[in-house]
Every structure is written in structure tokens, then in C-alpha cells.
Amino acid sequence: MARGRFITIDGIEGSGKSTQVALLADALRARGGEVTVTREPGGTPAGELIRAIFLDPGISLEAAAELLLVLADRAQHVREKLQVALRAGQVVISDRYCDSTVAYQGYGRGLDLKLIHELNRFVSAGVTPDLTILLDCPPEIALARIKTRATSAARAADRFEREQIDFHQRVREGFRAIAQDEPSRVVLLDSSREPAAISADILRLVIERVGL
Numbered sequence: 001m002a003r004g005r006f007i008t009i010d011g012i013e014g015s016g017k018s019t020q021v022a023l024l025a026d027a028l029r030a031r032g033g034e035v036t037v038t039r040e041p042g043g044t045p046a047g048e049l050i051r052a053i054f055l056d057p058g059i060s061l062e063a064a065a066e067l068l069l070v071l072a073d074r075a076q077h078v079r080e081k082l083q084v085a086l087r088a089g090q091v092v093i094s095d096r097y098c099d100s101t102v103a104y105q106g107y108g109r110g111l112d113l114k115l116i117h118e119l120n121r122f123v124s125a126g127v128t129p130d131l132t133i134l135l136d137c138p139p140e141i142a143l144a145r146i147k148t149r150a151t152s153a154a155r156a157a158d159r160f161e162r163e164q165i166d167f168h169q170r171v172r173e174g175f176r177a178i179a180q181d182e183p184s185r186v187v188l189l190d191s192s193r194e195p196a197a198i199s200a201d202i203l204r205l206v207i208e209r210v211g212l
């Protein structure tokens with residue numbers, strides 16, 4: 001059976017993930033690859049509905065409910081979209097995946113890390129990234145970027161963007177801990193640099209480590 005390649009890009013809000021996901025997809029398509037771009041939460045019809053609840057600051061959510069919602073999203077995403085695309089031999093790039101749950105619900109909200117790892121294993125059904133890029137920068141820089149973005153798009157801040165700086169600091173520490181624990185899968189990149197420099201690093205890593 002054909003087996004595609006799975007790349008995830010993750011990091012705190014405003015770390016520039018979405019820009020890098022788009023640039024990587026363009027670069028791989030230009031090299032002739034068949035690329036599926038997706039995101040969490042979201043990526044499926046059920047997931048987009050879950051995402052609306054998940055991000056809406058007007059809907060109260062306990063930390064446990066937040067965790068189980070994002071895991072339900074992932075269970076659906078893996079089976080409905082990721083496995084299908086990977087079996088078809090595609091390159092799949094996901095904007096966020098399991099590492100976000102460890103960083104946000106584990107380090108950010110303080111939920112039990114062992115439980116999160118077990119639940120991630122259950123919902124991801126063996127779909128593990130070939131490469132994960134973690135975009136890292138101080139939350140002060142990232143949050144300033146979000147403010148500019150939100151003002152220009154005239155949209156209200158979502159549930160997580162409203163969190164205080166110490167929450168984002170804990171999430172950042174979570175991502176950095178993941179990179180230390182799993183160096184064979186995860187690479188941490190400094191995302192306070194120019195987008196073009198970051199995208200060149202990402203493409204080089206993808207070619208070297210994923211063999212594309």
C-alpha cells in the first residue's frame with residue numbers, strides 16, 4: 001500500500017505557522033508533490049463545528065471539556081482525512097496536531113500529561129508525523145503580531161488569544177520540552193526571523209529528514 005508523508009507545524013499563537021504551512025505546501029507542489037493541507041481543530045465538517053465551540057470565548061468550557069473536544073476533533077480528523085490522504089500516497093501538512101494538546105491542555109491548563117499522552121495515542125491511531133516543526137519565539141513578539149492581525153481583520157480575540165502572557169509562556173515551555181524529548185521527530189526553529197529565512201530552513205529539513 002502506498003504510504004504518504006506526514007508533516008506537522010506547531011507553536012504558540014502568532015508564531016507564524018499558517019504562513020509557513022502555506023509556503024511549504026507551495027514549495028512541495030512546485031517540486032511536483034501531491035499535497036493536502038489541513039488543520040486542527042478543524043479539517044473535517046465535524047471538526048469545523050467543534051472548532052467554533054472550542055475557540056468561542058462566549059461559550060464557557062471547563063479544561064476537561066476543552067481537552068475532550070479537541071481529542072474528538074482529532075479522532076475524526078485522523079480517520080476521515082489523514083489516514084485517507086496518507087494511504088493515497090499524499091504529503092499531508094497539518095497546522096497543529098497532538099503536540100498542541102500536550103502544550104496547551106497539559107502545560108497551559110495543567111492537565112495530567114500522562115493522561116494526555118495516552119489519549120493522544122488512542123485518537124491518533126498510529127498516525128505519527130514523520131517530521132514536526134515547532135516554531136518558537138517569545139510570547140511578547142507573537143502576541144504583538146496577533147494584535148496587528150486581529151485589528152486589520154477586525155475580528156475579536158479567540159479563547160486562547162485572550163489568555164494572559166504567563167499562559168502563553170507555559171505553552172511555549174511545553175513545546176520546548178517536546179522538542180527536547182523527541183529530537184528524532186521534532187525540530188525547534190526560531191520564528192522571530194524573516195518568514196523567507198524560516199521557510200528555507202523548513203524546506204531543507206523536509207528534504208533531508210522526510211526524503212522529499
Ligand code: TYD
Pocket residue numbers: 012013014015017018040041055070096097098099100101102104105160161
Ligand atoms: P488557530 O486559529 O488555529 O490558532 P493559530 O492561528 O494560533 O494556529 O486556533 C487554534 C487554537 O486552538 C490555538 O489557540 C491553540 C488551540 N489548540 C489547543 O488548545 N489544543 C489543541 O490540541 C489544538 C490542536 C489547538
